[in-house]
Amino acid sequence: MAGGAGLKVALGFRPHTGWTTVVAVGRPRGGGIRVVHRAQVKIAPVELPVQVFHAARELDVAAAAELVAQAVAAVGGLAQAGVGATIAELRSRGQHPVAAGLPVGSAALPADLTRILASHALLHAAEGDLYCQALADSADRHGLALSLVPARDLAALAGRELRLGEAELRDRLAAIGREIGPPWRKDEKDATLAAVLALAGAA
Numbered sequence: 653m654a655g656g657a658g659l660k661v662a663l664g665f666r667p668h669t670g671w672t673t674v675v676a677v678g679r680p681r682g683g684g685i686r687v688v689h690r691a692q693v694k695i696a697p698v699e700l701p702v703q704v705f706h707a708a709r710e711l712d713v714a715a716a717a718e719l720v721a722q723a724v725a726a727v728g729g730l731a732q733a734g735v736g737a738t739i740a741e742l743r744s745r746g747q748h749p750v751a752a753g754l755p756v757g758s759a760a761l762p763a764d765l766t767r768i769l770a771s772h773a774l775l776h777a778a779e780g781d782l783y784c785q786a787l788a789d790s791a792d793r794h795g796l797a798l799s800l801v802p803a804r805d806l807a808a809l810a811g812r813e814l815r816l817g818e819a820e821l822r823d824r825l826a827a828i829g830r831e832i833g834p835p836w837r838k839d840e841k842d843a844t845l846a847a848v849l850a851l852a853g854a855a
Contacts, residue, residue: 657746664847670696753846
């Protein structure tokens, strides 16, 4: 992953509850995809439950709302710091972060916290949304052009952008993994595709 000075790059995220994989990707003039950075960034505050909505379910409504508000603020601060540190590292190598891509779900959460706490499915959706929203806000605050990509369409959209069929896209990702070495799991691949789409959207 050395080199790439002067390259415009995009960050791609693949968030989980409490942490995210982040990959930075550039598109050199000769074409192709260049992965210039990858890492895992923790965005869960140690002083609060990682699954904050599950913990809030055990509290009365007022205490639950306060706990969620604390988590939103704390996770947001950690995400902003983590994204900022990644941007600073890339800039120190002469690379120019211009965009960020984030895979997202299709379901919208209700605004009413009591409805979320009453539904097992919504609890899980809310846990994921907390960390996704923190990363989205952080990318925006750092001046990155943000692309929200439906997670279920990620491969299809990236394949269309790269003009690759499904099998060709798998082969291209496998080749990148062989070139840069492990870790190269689904998380890194998804983050890479999200970054490719973000970079295309910012062009």
